[in-house]
Amino acid sequence: MISFSAVSKVYPDGTTAVHDLSLEIPAGRITVFVGPSGCGKTTSLRMINRMIEPTSGVITIDGTDTRQIDAPQLRRGIGYVIQNAGLFPHRTVADNIATVPVLQGVTRREARRRATELLERVGLPTSMARRYPAQLSGGQQQRVGVARALAADPPVMLMDEPFSAVDPVVREQLQTEFLRLQEELGKTIVFVTHDIDEAVRLGDRIAVFATGGHLAQYAVPADVLRRPADDFVAGFVGRDRGYRALSFAGATGLPVQREPTVRMGAAAPQGPGGGEHRWALVVDDDGRPRGWLDRDALSPGDPIGLQHLRLGGSLAAPGYSLRTALDAALSSPSGRGVAVDDAGVAIGTITLADVVAAIEATDRTALADPAGDDAGAWSPPVLAKGAERTVPAGDRGVPR
Amino acid sequence: MTAAWDFLTTAANWSGTDGIWTRFTEHLFYTLLSVVIAALVALPLGAVIGHTGRGVAAIAGVANALRALPTLGLLTVLTLWSFGLLTGQLARLGPSIVVLVVLAVPPILSNTYAGIAAVDPAARDAARGMGMTGSQVLLRVELPVAMPLVLSGVRSAYLQVVATATIAAVVGLGGFGRYVVDGLAQQLYGKMVAGALLVALMAVIGDRLIALVGRFLVSPGLSGRRVREKAQEAEAGFAAVPPT
Amino acid sequence: MNWDWLGRNSDRIVDLFVQHAWLAAAATLVGLVVALPLGAVAFRYRWTYPPLTTLAGLLYTIPSLALFVVLPGILGTRILDPVNVVIALTVYTVALLVRVVADALASVPEAVRQSATAMGYRPVRSLVTVQFPLAVPVIGAGLRVAAVSNVSLVSVAALLGVEQLGSLFTEGFQLNFFTPIAAGILLSLLLAVLFDVVIVLATRLSTPWARAVPSR
Numbered sequence: 001m002i003s004f005s006a007v008s009k010v011y012p013d014g015t016t017a018v019h020d021l022s023l024e025i026p027a028g029r030i031t032v033f034v035g036p037s038g039c040g041k042t043t044s045l046r047m048i049n050r051m052i053e054p055t056s057g058v059i060t061i062d063g064t065d066t067r068q069i070d071a072p073q074l075r076r077g078i079g080y081v082i083q084n085a086g087l088f089p090h091r092t093v094a095d096n097i098a099t100v101p102v103l104q105g106v107t108r109r110e111a112r113r114r115a116t117e118l119l120e121r122v123g124l125p126t127s128m129a130r131r132y133p134a135q136l137s138g139g140q141q142q143r144v145g146v147a148r149a150l151a152a153d154p155p156v157m158l159m160d161e162p163f164s165a166v167d168p169v170v171r172e173q174l175q176t177e178f179l180r181l182q183e184e185l186g187k188t189i190v191f192v193t194h195d196i197d198e199a200v201r202l203g204d205r206i207a208v209f210a211t212g213g214h215l216a217q218y219a220v221p222a223d224v225l226r227r228p229a230d231d232f233v234a235g236f237v238g239r240d241r242g243y244r245a246l247s248f249a250g251a252t253g254l255p256v257q258r259e260p261t262v263r264m265g266a267a268a269p270q271g272p273g274g275g276e277h278r279w280a281l282v283v284d285d286d287g288r289p290r291g292w293l294d295r296d297a298l299s300p301g302d303p304i305g306l307q308h309l310r311l312g313g314s315l316a317a318p319g320y321s322l323r324t325a326l327d328a329a330l331s332s333p334s335g336r337g338v339a340v341d342d343a344g345v346a347i348g349t350i351t352l353a354d355v356v357a358a359i360e361a362t363d364r365t366a367l368a369d370p371a372g373d374d375a376g377a378w379s380p381p382v383l384a385k386g387a388e389r390t391v392p393a394g395d396r397g398v399p400r
Numbered sequence: 401m402t403a404a405w406d407f408l409t410t411a412a413n414w415s416g417t418d419g420i421w422t423r424f425t426e427h428l429f430y431t432l433l434s435v436v437i438a439a440l441v442a443l444p445l446g447a448v449i450g451h452t453g454r455g456v457a458a459i460a461g462v463a464n465a466l467r468a469l470p471t472l473g474l475l476t477v478l479t480l481w482s483f484g485l486l487t488g489q490l491a492r493l494g495p496s497i498v499v500l501v502v503l504a505v506p507p508i509l510s511n512t513y514a515g516i517a518a519v520d521p522a523a524r525d526a527a528r529g530m531g532m533t534g535s536q537v538l539l540r541v542e543l544p545v546a547m548p549l550v551l552s553g554v555r556s557a558y559l560q561v562v563a564t565a566t567i568a569a570v571v572g573l574g575g576f577g578r579y580v581v582d583g584l585a586q587q588l589y590g591k592m593v594a595g596a597l598l599v600a601l602m603a604v605i606g607d608r609l610i611a612l613v614g615r616f617l618v619s620p621g622l623s624g625r626r627v628r629e630k631a632q633e634a635e636a637g638f639a640a641v642p643p644t
Numbered sequence: 645m646n647w648d649w650l651g652r653n654s655d656r657i658v659d660l661f662v663q664h665a666w667l668a669a670a671a672t673l674v675g676l677v678v679a680l681p682l683g684a685v686a687f688r689y690r691w692t693y694p695p696l697t698t699l700a701g702l703l704y705t706i707p708s709l710a711l712f713v714v715l716p717g718i719l720g721t722r723i724l725d726p727v728n729v730v731i732a733l734t735v736y737t738v739a740l741l742v743r744v745v746a747d748a749l750a751s752v753p754e755a756v757r758q759s760a761t762a763m764g765y766r767p768v769r770s771l772v773t774v775q776f777p778l779a780v781p782v783i784g785a786g787l788r789v790a791a792v793s794n795v796s797l798v799s800v801a802a803l804l805g806v807e808q809l810g811s812l813f814t815e816g817f818q819l820n821f822f823t824p825i826a827a828g829i830l831l832s833l834l835l836a837v838l839f840d841v842v843i844v845l846a847t848r849l850s851t852p853w854a855r856a857v858p859s860r
Binding site: 049051071072073074075076077080082083084085086087088089090091092099100103132133134145148149158 | 520522523524525526527528529530531532533536541544545547618619620621622
């Protein structure tokens with residue numbers, strides 16, 4: 001456990017970066033520091049490994065005051081990942097990952113061997129071990145950065161906007177894999193971001209920082225969305241917070257309707273078109289959804305090609321939330337969202353009307369009052385976070 | 401030109417105290433001595449300035465002033481001055497070496513500084529964040545990353561010194577400059593041109609040799625195109641001064 | 645300082661100063677004029693950039709004294725002819741500025757270049773009326789380096805007997821007499837500062853937009 005007690009950082013020019021911060025960061029969980037730029041979130045993070053020294057107050061890790069440990073020694077025991085990875089350009093990927101073990105006296109050979117194992121762990125081929133950072137893409141560099149931080153198996157990891165410099169598709173992949181990795185490793189992670197969506201998605205707990213280095217709210221993500229502590233937090237989480245809060249509402253009770261499907265390349269179905277029958281769900285040979293066919297645009301009997309399909313639309317994967325269900329229904333031309341199983345095979349559809357009914361049936365007080373958590377429709381936050389762990393974009397059955 | 405060819409192909413001109421081998425050894429001795437002393441001064445100083453970020457303005461000022469200072473003037477004034485103080489070989493050699501060192505320090509110094517200053521701040525931050533001490537950051541990250549620029553600083557220092565050592569023949573030093581100065585006095589154009597060609601050859605070959613050694617000192621991770629462009633930028637800042 | 649000697653030789657010193665200034669200025673200007681089109685070529689046809697800059701780097705490794713001595717043999721001029729000095733220094737200036745001009749043109753924002761093309765500028769006109777003016781600050785910085793080192797290099801030609809401020813160094817040395825050397829060094833520095841100031845002023849005057857303060 002990391003604990004801040006009455007920690008402040010005031011620079012010589014009088015600027016207050018962090019004001020009287022008291023905070024307990026639970027072990028084995030992801031705690032996200034979020035806030036606008038200049039709110040002191042990065043300063044707070046960097047005070048944990050003494051990259052910045054507090055002006056006053058005490059920071060302890062597992063009860064030990066960090067000031068009692070020699071700074072470089074302290075840092076070797078804490079993983080550190082930053083925005084642009086900060087890889088050493090003159091060292092190979094393996095030697096980059098081996099940095100801290102080598103500093104701790106592990107032989108280079110042994111450290112390199114472990115580095116190669118870590119590469120697989122972060123989803124990179126071991127053949128990359130001998131490459132140099134300049135030969136990697138931004139996303140690959142960031143994965144190496146995570147592997148480097150994990151190399152000495154530190155119990156605590158500090159991550160400063162690690163996924164901010166990569167494009168949105170790669171960012172989503174990295175987030176997904178980061179959550180998978182954390183499920184295996186159970187590190188104590190402090191994660192800084194300015195992106196509330198990322199905070200909600202990754203955090204077990206969120207600390208919202210306000211300008212001037214004040215801690216505005218410290219709570220589980222669902223609480224931050226449902227019951228912002230003040231106007232600042234309400235403004236920061238934004239207008240979509242009602243919609244986002246649906247992420248924490250499980251949709252297990254939602255009825256899944258049977259949906260007839262047509263195979264790619266098969267003849268367009270006979271029978272009445274128009275109305276709810278205008279759209280037909282087209283699947284590939286494995287039963288994975290490919291898109292919706294507009295039957296009005298194709299004569300019955302003609303073979304179905306890719307050019308006839310309305311592509312895209314999100315899918316509701318197992319364990320989905322109301323937010324996912326709503327989005328699946330809204331993004332489908334037929335008004336019916338496609339539900340899939342673990343293998344990505346279409347199991348039926350969810351109608352927009354059912355989703356809306358489910359939202360209406362939800363205990364509204366839960367939106368305003370976290371005490372409503374025990375109302376049946378709401379899953380506990382930690383489980384609900386799993387609901388948002390959808391399959392990475394590239395693996396989805398429907399082309400985007 | 402044919403006279404120069406004759407000079408170079410006459411066997412007698414290759415041996416003896418005024419022979420090409422002797423002059424080459426002398427020239428090489430002055431050059432290596434000066435570059436090594438300059439590197440011993442400039443490398444640690446540049447590293448400290450780059451690491452701490454202090455004294456940058458002073459470096460820029462000194463480099464500019466030295467660029468404008470006429471080397472020949474400096475050589476003559478220092479030699480005359482040392483004749484009044486010292487005697488023998490040291491009186492001749494001392495001031496010339498001082499001038500050569502003074503010329504060789506700025507390129508190595510400013511390139512070392514610039515190379516370290518150009519290190520990606522994220523890499524430096526990561527190094528500290530992973531628990532490297534100040535000197536570990538300097539020795540394991542900053543200097544290796546700055547190596548391409550440091551080497552190009554050593555190359556331009558070498559070129560400056562080879563060229564200026566030629567001029568030092570005026571104040572009585574040996575080396576290839578003797579052929580140019582003596583050839584002029586004796587009205588032997590072939591001898592002058594031969595001396596000039598030998599110096600040019602020594603400059604070009606030495607420059608290539610240092611570049612070759614550099615390949616072993618610079619990590620392949622740094623010789624990628626992106627890094628090379630950065631190096632050229634910084635190089636254009638100082639090293640791009642023609643040798644005197 | 646022997647002020648008497650300075651007074652008696654003031655006419656000659658002024659002559660040497662003027663000669664020195666002329667040699668350095670001629671080489672700098674001719675070098676600039678040659679380097680502009682070459683740099684534009686190196687920028688516009690990217691494949692010419694590596695060979696041109698490599699050649700420039702090679703020219704740099706040739707010591708100036710060697711070039712002063714060898715050039716008469718190549719050009720057929722007399723060894724005392726000041727033209728040798730101007731040509732040798734022009735070679736260095738061109739070698740320095742080709743890369744500077746190419747890099748300066750590359751520093752002009754792509755959007756500006758493209759809008760000039762979009763408005764119907766032909767390549768050469770876009771280069772002369774849009775890109776070169778915008779590249780002036782960077783080219784000016786390179787020109788300062790070239791000019792100042794030219795001033796310093798000219799004095800080396802005194803070894804061959806070409807008259808300019810450097811002659812004061814060789815004479816002072818032969819006579820074991822400090823005054824001319826000191827005067828030569830000071831005047832040489834003065835000239836370098838003068839050149840520097842002229843180029844800085846010219847750069848500023850030709851780029852009024854660089855000093856424009858963004859208004860609300």
